[in-house]
């Protein structure tokens with residue numbers, strides 16, 4: 001599979017989500033402007049991202065929604081779908097397991113595991129929580145391709161080791177500590193607190209630049225600088241929120 005820039009991969013995932021909504025609404029063809037606007041990016045960036053996939057749309061006509069979805073799914077390795085096991089069926093794990101949206105996007109939750117006898121055997125949205133002691137054999141039996149770790153930090157490394165031992169090659173960890181895996185395994189880390197810290201930083205930075213503009217306006221460059229900065233700020237906010245993926249790649253879902 002062709003190597004793609006990390007930020008492009010994240011935006012492709014976002015185009016895929018938008019295309020899914022459009023397909024559900026019965027849209028057959030979409031223009032690059034419409035798709036870009038729905039995904040919150042500029043159309044030049046969208047066209048550049050899609051150019052990594054080879055020729056796609058028809059000039060003056062647009063993109064075939066079904067075909068473009070299939071191309072992106074294939075580029076993201078999603079065309080076979082993924083079978084997800086989740087370890088740590090506590091507050092977070094159960095909330096994730098109950099979320100119905102993963103299935104629609106190609107991720108089927110196939111197994112939940114915990115070590116707490118009180119939780120083992122309970123039902124979470126149709127899946128029975130299994131004893132983590134069975135993890136390796138169950139992962140093989142279930143054909144798991146992604147493991148989600150929602151245990152306390154201190155158990156995360158051991159759980160990852162066991163997932164790797166069971167042949168799982170993609171791990172998404174919610175632990176705040178980093179985990180080590182062999183080179184053939186991909187790890188993503190999600191930390192919502194880091195996301196909020198990044199937002200806080202951006203908000204503080206934007207407030208600072210607004211303040212700078214106000215001062216400039218006071219000195220006679222009012223209209224031009226007000227507009228310039230307002231547009232830049234809006235553009236900045238938009239590109240960062242779409243590129244939230246790039247933030248994710250950089251700091252939230254750390255490799």
Ligand SMILES: NC(=O)c1ccc[n+]([C@@H]2O[C@H](COP(=O)([O-])OP(=O)(O)OC[C@H]3O[C@@H](n4cnc5c(N)ncnc54)[C@H](O)[C@@H]3O)[C@@H](O)[C@H]2O)c1
Nearest residue numbers: 088089090091092114115116151152153155174190191192
């Ligand atoms: N990254 C984030 O944004 C984010 C957000 C919320 C929570 N978290 C983290 O997610 C983790 C879970 O949080 P929670 O509120 O669901 O906790 P919780 O205590 O409700 O759930 C943890 C579950 O893991 C199980 N567990 C512990 N050790 C295990 C092991 N070795 N094997 C299998 N299961 C094991 C426990 O029995 C429990 O059911 C914590 O580490 C928390 O810090 C991260």
